[in-house]
Amino acid sequence: MYTYRKAYRPFVSPNDPCPPMWVKTYETPPQLYLGFQPYGMPQFPPMEALRWGTLWPALFAPYSNPYKQKRMGGYRWNGQMNGSRYTNS
Amino acid sequence: MWVYEKKLQYPVRVNKCDPRMAKFLIEQYGGADGELAAALRYLNQRYTLPDRVIGIVNDIGTEELAHLEMIATMVYKLTKDATAEQMKEAGLGPHYADHDKALYFHNAAGVPFTATYFNAKGDPITDLYEDIAAEEKARATYQWLINMTDDPDLKDGLQFLREREVVHSQRFREAVEILKEERDAKRLF
Amino acid sequence: MEWTDERFKVYQQLMKEIQAVDFVLVELNLYLDTHPNDQQAVEQYNDYVRQSAALKSRFQSMFGPLYGFGNSYTTCPWSWKEAPWPWQV
Numbered sequence: 001m002y003t004y005r006k007a008y009r010p011f012v013s014p015n016d017p018c019p020p021m022w023v024k025t026y027e028t029p030p031q032l033y034l035g036f037q038p039y040g041m042p043q044f045p046p047m048e049a050l051r052w053g054t055l056w057p058a059l060f061a062p063y064s065n066p067y068k069q070k071r072m073g074g075y076r077w078n079g080q081m082n083g084s085r086y087t088n089s
Numbered sequence: 090m091w092v093y094e095k096k097l098q099y100p101v102r103v104n105k106c107d108p109r110m111a112k113f114l115i116e117q118y119g120g121a122d123g124e125l126a127a128a129l130r131y132l133n134q135r136y137t138l139p140d141r142v143i144g145i146v147n148d149i150g151t152e153e154l155a156h157l158e159m160i161a162t163m164v165y166k167l168t169k170d171a172t173a174e175q176m177k178e179a180g181l182g183p184h185y186a187d188h189d190k191a192l193y194f195h196n197a198a199g200v201p202f203t204a205t206y207f208n209a210k211g212d213p214i215t216d217l218y219e220d221i222a223a224e225e226k227a228r229a230t231y232q233w234l235i236n237m238t239d240d241p242d243l244k245d246g247l248q249f250l251r252e253r254e255v256v257h258s259q260r261f262r263e264a265v266e267i268l269k270e271e272r273d274a275k276r277l278f
Numbered sequence: 279m280e281w282t283d284e285r286f287k288v289y290q291q292l293m294k295e296i297q298a299v300d301f302v303l304v305e306l307n308l309y310l311d312t313h314p315n316d317q318q319a320v321e322q323y324n325d326y327v328r329q330s331a332a333l334k335s336r337f338q339s340m341f342g343p344l345y346g347f348g349n350s351y352t353t354c355p356w357s358w359k360e361a362p363w364p365w366q367v
Binding site for chain 2: 027029030031034036037050051052053054059060061063064065066067
Binding site for chain 1: 305312
């Protein structure tokens with residue numbers, strides 16, 4: 001199993017003009033992992049398939065606005081100087 | 090030839106009158122990684138591809154035309170009942186001055202559509218790699234568009250379109266694998 | 279024919295059922311383009327072709343042709359050109 005979204009901590013400089021985003025993310029959807037689709041994978045029923053945009057749950061890649069997500073320490077600067085400004089690990 | 094169906098591929102809904110969002114959505118109508126560029130790219134490349142992969146490229150190209158119609162529907166609905174004043178406030182004044190509410194093939198910044206947005210190199214692997222990249226770029230554009238709207242109905246349609254890019258990318262990747270196989274080569278040489 | 283709220287509701291409901299079934303057909307079509315020997319998927323495709331035809335014949339008897347150019351029967355007067363067009367719904 002894999003995750004659809006990866007996170008990293010960019011270098012934060014004291015000279016940056018905007019409040020830092022401590023964590024940045026990018027998408028890693030299922031087509032990067034599936035390989036040649038095997039026969040007989042489970043399917044959504046027709047209405048669900050239309051709703052999700054694919055017949056196969058294995059190819060379904062949910063997406064939501066990452067700026068509105070609060071997990072993983074918050075993608076948005078929370079106004080506090082916790083953590084090192086110089087971290088980029 | 091193509092047969093027109095009097096139906097959208099997906100039931101497009103727009104909840105909020107928001108002409109500003111139309112200005113951004115037009116990126117997927119007449120922009121570099123938009124649905125028109127996608128449809129024309131694939132439907133043009135298919136003539137010079139090996140027979141084994143023409144079908145998938147032809148059919149994805151055809152589906153892109155349905156997506157073009159969905160984007161057009163969103164733009165149409167978002168601007169249909171806007172006044173000249175509302176168009177101006179939404180940053181659509183320059184568009185309105187030239188086109189009123191008519192759709193025009195340009196990107197979100199107003200740059201007119203151009204054939205230089207896509208290529209047909211004639212080298213099947215090269216062309217399929219461009220196609221995979223095009224799907225990923227369109228997927229990314231849909232992400233940025235989703236990030237800019239809070240209309241749940243509009244988001245719903247954009248999410249459908251984003252997911253289609255995922256599936257298309259998957260099929261193009263499979264097309265590459267098909268071309269890598271040795272089976273036909275043995276018979277030919 | 280007059281468009282009432284009730285008639286519009288039926289139109290949308292039937293249309294959505296067609297969209298769902300036809301979406302399965304799009305997905306299976308693309309899948310079969312790269313998996314031409316998956317017999318189970320071929321059978322499923324043919325099954326959905328039948329479902330789609332049945333739904334469309336019901337829809338067209340109520341709301342007029344979904345296709346021009348000879349792919350649907352027509353009534354008199356010629357109703358293909360009547361609104362609503364897909365982007366107007």
